[in-house]
Structure formats: C-alpha cells, structure tokens
Amino acid sequence: MRIPELTLPAPVASLLGWLPSTPPCWALVSTLNQLKKRAILPVDMSLLAGRRFEVHVLDAGLRLGFCADEDSFHTASGSEEPDLRLSATLADFARMMLREEDPDTLFFNRKLIIEGDTELGLIVKNLLDSVDWSSTPLQRFMAA
C-alpha cells in the first residue's frame, strides 16, 4: 500500500479544525494504552512520565494533546506548552507510522517539525521504530 502525496483540501481541514479534538485525541490515547497493555508498544513509561505531548496534524488543523504518567497515557486539555510537539500532514504521519517513510528523512525535508525537548523526541521516535508490527494483525499494512 502506498500513501498518495496529498494534503487535505482546505474545506475538509477547516471542518476538522472546527470539530472538537476530544474524540480523536481520546482514540489516540486509548490506542496507545491498548498497545502498551498488549506489550506491542515496548514502552518504558519512566522515560515519558510527567511529560506532555502534542501531535499537530497540520492539514487537518488538529492538535491532539496528551500526557503520560507512570502507567498510562491520558488526554490533556488546557493551553500549557507541551514538552514535545510533532507536526506533519496527515499523509506524512501515516507514511511514518506505516514505515513507508523514514522519520529522519521527513525531518531533513522539513516535513516533520519537532519542537520542544529533542531527547524526548528521540525517545518517542525510537519507541515507534521499535514496535514490531509483525506480531499484530496490522502487519499487512506495513511497508517495512
């Protein structure tokens, strides 16, 4: 499966941006917790505990804020600056997750923006890289 080079059309984006970001954020957080619970996400929570994260989907105008404690991820609201913010388009996030595209390459090409604590960014990147999707039903979607 190749993800086409696309950006969400502006009307879709403004619609998405207008909707509350709580449902997608909740979905993200519960997915993370599920993956963690099933040991698919080999995460050392002590590295993430007490930190705030934001995933900014640029073309959707969507900001998903969450935080971590010693045992799980939670949605985070409020306007506090996150410790780490990752911004990219929806298609680029999808490419990165499906390993079609290397996050470093996206970063070199300025398609992935990393703000905040660089080491935390590296921890998150390495964490996503270390997920072994071959042990999950999602394997058939993966490029590598």
Add this chain to the structure above:
Amino acid sequence: MPATRPLPELVCPAGSLPALKAAVDNGADTVYLGLKNDTNARNFAGLNFDDRTAREGIRYAHQRDRKVLLAINTYAQGGDISRWHRAIDEGADLGVDAIILADIGLMEYARRRHPEQRLHMSVQSSATNYEAINLAQELFDIRRAVLPRVLTLDQVKQVIDHTKVEIEVFGFGSLCVMVEGRCLLSSYATGESPNSHGVCSPAKFVRWEHGTQALGARLNGILIDEYQQGEAAGYPTLCKGRFEVEGDTYYALEEPTSLNVMSMLPQIIDIGVAAIKVEGRQRSPAYVAQVTRTLREALDAAGREAQRFSVKPAWTQALSKVAEGQQQTLGAYNRPWK
C-alpha cells in the same frame, strides 16, 4: 585480475528489532547491533537491544542463515569498566557471530574469557595500516577489521594485500570526518563524545529554534546551523555545521553529505574487500529496508556484471532520498592521495 571473487558480505545496521528484521528481509548477509547502554557508539535514548529483543533478533537472523554482530565499540571509561566486561560476557552468551571491539583492553579481556568468540576490530580503533591490524591479529586473534573512512581505494587494497585479517569498509551512510574515534568536537561542546559516551552531539544538548525566518540548530547553546524555509535540514553535528570564519559563513569543516560507494562496487569486489558496512543504527526500519534492498540489488548486479556494471538511476534515487544532506560522495575512496 582474479576471475570470480566472492561477493563482500552486506553488513546492515539495526537499532531495534523491526530494523533487524527489515535488514534480514531485504537481503542483508549480516546485521550489527548494540546493547542499551554506553558500551556502543549509538547510545541513544530508546534505541538498541535488551536481552529479550537481542535473543529474538539473533534467532530471527540465524533461522535465515544470516549473521549477527554485537558492537561494543566505545572505550571503557576509567573508574568502572565492569559494564563493558558484562557486555562482552553477554555477547558471548547470546551466541553472536562476532563482537566488534575498539578498546584493546577489552579485546584482551574477550580473548582471555571467551577464547572461542570471534572478534572484529571496530572502526573506532582507528587502524588505518596493516601493521596495526596484523598486530591486533597476533595479540588478540582479530578476524576482521573495519577501516576508517579516510583511506583511498588504493590504500585499502594495500592493506588487504598485506594482511590475512578480513577487511570491512563503509559503503553507505552519514560521514564522520577524518580519523574516526579521535574527534573531540562533541566533547568540546558537550563533554560527551562517541568514544566516551557512545554518542556524538547528544540529543539532550540539542535545541531546535523555530524562528519566523529560519530553523536554528543549537548544540549546548552553540549555533551549529540555520536552515531557511524549504532548505533541507541535517543533524546538528559540529563537523557539519556552518560557521563564520573571517567574515564568511560556510561549511568550514565538512559538508553534510552521505557516503555512497555504489559506483565503485566492481573495484571494491575486485580488491577483495570482505564486507561492506551500512551506517545508521540510529535510523528507522524504513531507512534500513530501503538502503538494504537497494545495496543488495546493486551488489548482486556488480558481482554478475563486473566491469560492465553501471549504477541504475533508480538506486541512486532511492538512496539519495534517505541520505543525510541529500548529496552523495565517494568520500576518501577516490581521492588522489598516495
């Protein structure tokens, strides 16, 4: 010219289990990895293998007849060297096909404690001549040496012609300028360097500054580079920064280019190189898959076609996409130095 030389082994990096699998699935003969601590030169948060993932990775590779090398390529630091000794014991216990060492004290330990364990000499040992390599063989029975990226192809041949130790050279990846293992730039800026802490320009010292005009990269406060809108960014390594020297701002030390030896593969095979190494344990499984697949194809073609070999544009394209700096060079290999 000998008629058929065996193809060099393709040695690929693995910073995680998925990267290891990607390397194996895409045609690596050998993968190399490190443990989760400062005994290896890519000691990045969240990267590398613990006992469980190492065992699973080794099983995965061995089932498919591939080899696994363990890099313990930092220098044991004063005070307490037990971590390095334990890493060597662990490598022997895991059943890796070879341990890559830089520190001669550790070579001695490994040889004494694990007489059967195959040992390789790391690029961080900085052995650029056959006398150094032959001495390591005599003393510690080193079976392979990885050459620093500072030799011309003629010089590599010169080494190979005078030693029984297998010679491994770098084939692709980010460049670390000149005389590996002796660079003090990162220490100068942060107090931590590849040899001492297993990392150049540690992430905890890196700050990205998102200005309205440019993206600034700072290492422990030192401005390493500024990227204008649309300009490709790079890792904030000191040697690849743009600095102001006598009124001019430019890459005063090294350009952020990647090494790529594809066009030289027939000569590399010809002079009897035993293995070609890909840099990048810090990179993702996607990178490992793309680079391994491309080099596998190119290496097989070079073996088949010998002097008729030519680099396919698709290979160059695939590699330049993932390369740092998006510019590629033959590095020292084709310098006219004698």
